[in-house]
Amino acid sequence: MGCSTGMSSRWLARQYPEAQVLGLDLSPYFLAVAEREERQLAAQAGAPERRVRYLHRLAERSGLPGHSADLVSFQFVIHECPQAATRAFIAEARRVLRPGGVLMIVDNNPRSETIQNLPPTLFTLMKSTEPWSDEYYSLDLEAAMSDAGFECTVAWLALHTHPT
Numbered sequence: 001m002g003c004s005t006g007m008s009s010r011w012l013a014r015q016y017p018e019a020q021v022l023g024l025d026l027s028p029y030f031l032a033v034a035e036r037e038e039r040q041l042a043a044q045a046g047a048p049e050r051r052v053r054y055l056h057r058l059a060e061r062s063g064l065p066g067h068s069a070d071l072v073s074f075q076f077v078i079h080e081c082p083q084a085a086t087r088a089f090i091a092e093a094r095r096v097l098r099p100g101g102v103l104m105i106v107d108n109n110p111r112s113e114t115i116q117n118l119p120p121t122l123f124t125l126m127k128s129t130e131p132w133s134d135e136y137y138s139l140d141l142e143a144a145m146s147d148a149g150f151e152c153t154v155a156w157l158a159l160h161t162h163p164t
């Protein structure tokens with residue numbers, strides 16, 4: 001969901017070679033790039049079939065059949081969205097997933113020291129392109145997922161870079 005130009009969709013397709021992978025986004029422009037990448041990859045591999053099928057849809061109203069997916073993935077989408085949208089995404093994922101399915105959300109870690117210690121001016125600058133940052137960083141994501149009926153496991157990773 002929110003597949004943009006398909007980077008994470010293509011990664012998922014490589015991890016699960018047997019799976020049918022769908023990428024959904026509200027932007028026809030990003031989807032056009034994703035389609036072009038898909039055509040190029042298929043041509044390079046000499047494969048008749050594309051691995052990822054792209055759909056122009058809203059993540060909160062995907063139109064996918066209920067109980068039809070094993071995995072619903074949001075990678076770097078929800079930090080750009082208001083809390084109401086994130087709650088609607090989670091509800092839609094619950095509808096679409098089969099019993100025992102997995103909702104995977106990969107995003108910025110609100111508890112990371114880097115985020116916590118961002119200078120206010122830098123955080124304000126970031127908000128010029130990511131206006132819902134305040135809503136994202138104040139959302140209790142675990143509670144939102146539990147409220148929607150998910151058993152929630154959170155693994156916030158902190159990545160540190162060291163000079164070599």
Ligand SMILES: C[S@@+](CC[C@H](N)C(=O)[O-])C[C@H]1O[C@@H](n2cnc3c(N)ncnc32)[C@H](O)[C@@H]1O
Nearest residue numbers: 002003004007008025026027058059075076077
């Ligand atoms: C940072 S990009 C995601 C990158 C992509 N998941 C990846 O890892 O390559 C965020 C995307 O979310 C999409 N998006 C935001 N709100 C959406 C919504 N309600 N429904 C579908 N897509 C949405 C935007 O159009 C944008 O392409």
